[in-house]
Amino acid sequence: MASPLVIAVQPRARLGDQEDDFGLKDISRVGSAFIKVSASVEAVEFIKSNSSLLDTYVDVTTIAPADAVEVLNAGAAKIFLTPKQMITLAAENHIPSSRLVAYVASDEDTTELRNWLTDAPEFENIGVCATANAARLFEKFGFPRDGGQVYRLFGRDVTEAAVIEEVTHGVVAIVSSEQLTIVPNTNGKVSVANVLSSRAVPDANTGLIATLVVDERGVSLGFVWSSKESLLEALKTGTGVYQSRKRGLWFKGQTSGDVQQLLGVGFDCDADCMIFRVKQLGRGFCHLGTNTCFGRYQGLSSLQKTLQSRKESAPAGSYTARLFNDPKLVEAKIMEEAEELCQATTKDEIAAEAADLIYFALTRCIAADVSLEDIERNLDMKHLKVTRRKGDAKPRWAEKVGLSNTETAPKPSPAPEKPAAAKSDRIEMKRIYTASTPVSVIKDALQRPSQKSNDAIVGLVKPIINDVRTNGDAAVLKYTHKFEKATSLTSPVLKAPFPEHLMQLSPDTIKAIDVSFENIKKFHSAQKDDKPLVVETMPGVVCSRFSRPIERVGLYIPGGTAVLPSTALMLGVPAMVAGCKKIVLASPPRSDGSISPEIVYAAHKCGAESIVLAGGAQAVAAMAYGTESISKVDKILGPGNQFVTAAKMMVSNDTSAGVSIDMPAGPSEVLVIADKKANPAFVASDLLSQAEHGVDSQVILIAVDLDEKELAAIENELHQQANALPRVDIVRGSIEHSVSFVVKNVEEALNLSNEYAPEHLILQLENAEDVVPLVENAGSVFIGQWTPESVGDYSAGVNHSLRVNLGSFVKHITSSNLSAEGLRNVSGAVMQLAAVEGLDAHKRAVSIRMDVINKA
Incomplete structure (x- = not known):
């Protein structure tokens, strides 16, 4: 028990x-x-x-x-x-x-x-x-x-x-x-x-309690004795303490250093043996220096101990060191061994290939501080589910082995007239010739990828927001520990001035950030209102508009699949130029609790007050309501996933929060218009630069009068360049809902583009500047073959957060200033409209003044 x-x-x-x-x-x-x-x-x-x-x-x-x-x-x-x-x-x-x-x-x-x-x-x-x-x-x-x-x-x-x-x-x-x-x-x-x-049922002769000591996985380390006193000391100290029949209380490891962390106390079925579950430190449990009193670890336990030791001190240049230092090598070996296991036929082959796969899989786990205990606990949690998924293979893998997920369905679908061709692994976009395609099909192809139900997202986000609002720092830390696995983090915020050691970057990276900073600053400084707008609408009636910076802004910098110091610059620089008094960044930390030095350096350059070490809805809520250590802001800006977007919308709709947001962002997208003069490699690279953002990204090519050979050149480049990318699986997911349109002329291309209204529009056209007047709907336009979208993302100076500009960080205030003459000139119109609307107090506020003016 x-x-x-x-x-x-x-x-x-x-x-x-x-x-x-x-x-x-x-x-x-x-x-x-x-x-x-x-x-x-x-x-x-x-x-x-x-x-x-x-x-x-x-x-x-x-x-x-x-x-x-x-x-x-x-x-x-x-x-x-x-x-x-x-x-x-x-x-x-x-x-x-x-x-x-x-x-x-x-x-x-x-x-x-x-x-x-x-x-x-x-x-x-x-x-x-x-x-x-x-x-x-x-x-x-x-x-x-x-x-x-x-x-x-x-x-x-x-x-x-x-x-x-x-x-x-x-x-x-x-x-x-x-x-x-x-x-x-x-x-x-x-x-x-x-x-x-x-x-406990004590031994009849000694009065002591038989005790079996096991490790985190339940492997027996040794047999000892306990007493009421030793049990008390074990619970008080949280360590392994037992009763020696010769020397009294035995604090395990007190002299050898091979101490134990006590994880749990239990009993066997009839309580005549107590069970101590411990984490053994040092050489091992046995006084002979072995892992257990029954010999050394074997099997998975032995492999785990070896890998944990090698992670700490693998000889430089050794294969194990390469595995820990090169995640891509481990990834490739796992896929290789998995495939070989699937192909193995005999008992010995299957055992050998399974052993190889387990070795590399466990290496991957140990590199991420995931232990066998974590894996087994996860398996136990899955076993506790009482409702089960169907368990079909994902389509990509099912199709690879010729498996249909519908084979066991109650009503099999009718057999096709001819066998369907197996899906190719080639990465290519669907092609549509507009001249021979119904308009309805074209419109369907222009639809963005569907998003998860907003109700489902809100249901997940709302409790997090409420928790952070109620429990402050503790709630933020809880979710950071949970979602980012940064369990060592003890504070949810990093305050300026930021320590130099958190901004250790290569000279090339520092130079790149500095160049981008200056260009973004120059472009956004040019957007400033030089002086207030003043207009005399009629004699004696002066109206004006002047701007003031938003005092406190929160800037969300996504983490997830990529580090984005560029987004920190695109949001932080205009906030600095606008004169915002308090700039707060928020970005998910890494699993060790640190933040990428590129983001810290960008925050330093922009004069940020602090960096919130959190992502998702918890970061948005922390900035919206403030916590013990996180400053409340007046406006939250920045891109994020569906959870971030939902959280921003929810806090902006809460009047008690008193916070506004920028326009919600959707998945990244690009539309490239290319003619016969376009370089196929350039076209493919521009499409892939957005496809690698995420599987929900969408890319569109509009090919102007390209023939089969010219189209094939672009498609071949797309496939080859995609397979050379480390994020090829993400690219593959994006390309699955992307499309190429083949049109007759530039006018038709721009009509399609304007209907789609792309986030990024790239004109790889001869005389591209001449086409710009035809652009009606787009977030940002990149003109000519030497202007990849990447320059806008980083260093040209325009803002890659397309819904953000200097105006996003200022508020405009209007004023009216009337002389007695001015009030006389406008009073008739004001009083008449107030009377029409039945607002007598409005009318009286004017008439009572007019009485004074007329008597003067």
Whole structure:
């Protein structure tokens, strides 16, 4: 059995929180967590946030059955519910009975549940929970006392004696964390050490507790003895402490340095052996220097230890060092070995190829600090799902082996008249000849890639925004730990002045950023309003408009698949030129908690106040509402994924936030118009420069009167250049919904382009400047063969955030200044219109002044 303790906590508790003196880390060592929720989202969030640390039991008595299934799918170890709920849920879903616990608050509950179990013997492994005298339920239901099937939920009046009484009879006790302590006799609280030791069955001769020590994966390290005193010290220190029959308390590693981090305490099936799960440091557990007292690690455990050691100290130039230093080599080897495993036929071949694949896959994991324990925990979490996906292969791989995902469908589709050709691996765009294609087909081809349902996105984003608004820095850090895996990060913000060591860049990179900075600054400085606009609309009526910088701006710099210091410049430089007093950047950190030095340097150049080390909706919410350490801003600008866009729109619609946003951005796109004089390599490179942004990007080619040979030249370049790119898989996804139009003349090309209104328009045409007057709709235009879109993205000076310019960082204020003559001239019109609209106070504000003027 596992631990006889389950600890009740608040569902909003976070890793490392200390509720009194007993927090989640303590819980993970001595038992499981128990939470009571009013909505499934609370349970799902808690489970996912702490899945690597805790098994979680959830009281779902106040939520719907469908939501209870969602909680199980999220990874809840068990759910607690009423007998009626359980009977209904069990009848409608295929749920393992071992994950269901029914409250039995009365004899009627007990009778109802026993009668149902008589007719449903397949649910014999369910659990039952009472609030008093739970031990009697063993006889009533015929459950074995070592099965972990009987629970008692204690209230605030819990006593240590009552808990021990139940536990010694095989009951699992559920006690609030507020009522527990590690150190005995503290303010009347229940001592965890006393409860655990009371469950243990000691050796009849020595009075000591047999203890099996295992590692993170459950591999046996050795056999030792424990006592009540050693158990207390182990829990207090969080280390391996045992009882030596000769020397008393044995603090493992105190002299050798081979210490242990205590991960958990449990028992075997009949509690006559305690189990210590530890993380062993140093040489190993055994005094002989081996990993275990039963010899050295073998198999996967041995491989993991070797790889972890090589990662720290692989000889320079060795193959293992190459693997850790060259992610692309590991990626290629994984794909190579996977293919060879699929092709293997004999038992020996399959074993050999599987071993090779596992070696390279584990190397990839160790390089990213992912252990076998992490992988196995992930597998366990998947096993906890009670609803399963169909499990078809993705089309790209299914087609590669000739597998159809519809082969098992109930109604097979009619056989085609002739066999369909297998899909080619060639990267190419769909081609449409406009002269022979219906207008409706052309319009369909001009549609952007479909986006995920906004309702689904909002449902994911809203709880994050609310959490950050309520819990500030702690919530931002929680989501950064969760989504960016930057678990070492302790502060969500980096304040200026930024340390020099965070801006260590090559001279070439510094020069490139400096050149781009100056060009962007020059172009945006030219957009300044030199002086206020002043117009006398009629004698004595002077109207003016003047600009002021937005005081505080938040600039979102995406992370994800690419580092984007260029976006930091495109947003930061105009904010600086406009004179914004406070510039806050936000960008997701790397897994080690750092931010790319290019972005830090760009922030420094632009005079940023700080960098928020977060991405996604949590970064947007932090800037919109402010936190303990993150400044609130007045406007948020910058591109991002669908979650960022949804978050920006939500905070801008919240009047209490008092924040505005720029125009929401969509997937990146480019349209290239090319004629016979265009260089095929240039055309292909311009298309790919946008296709590599993401699989939802779209690229369009409009070929002006090109023949088959000329079209093929562009298509060949596209395929060859794409396959030479490290982001080829992203490119392939983008090209799948991209298209080439073949038109007769430039006029037709511009009509199509204006209808599509591309984000980026590239004119690879002879005399391209002459065509510019025909451009009606486009974000930014790149003219001629020597103007790739890349220069706009980085260094020419125009803003690659096409919805952003200097005006995005200023606010315009209007004023009116009337003399007595002016009021006399305009008063008639004002009073008449006020009367028409029935606004008498408006009219009186003028007439009362006119009375004074007329009497003068």
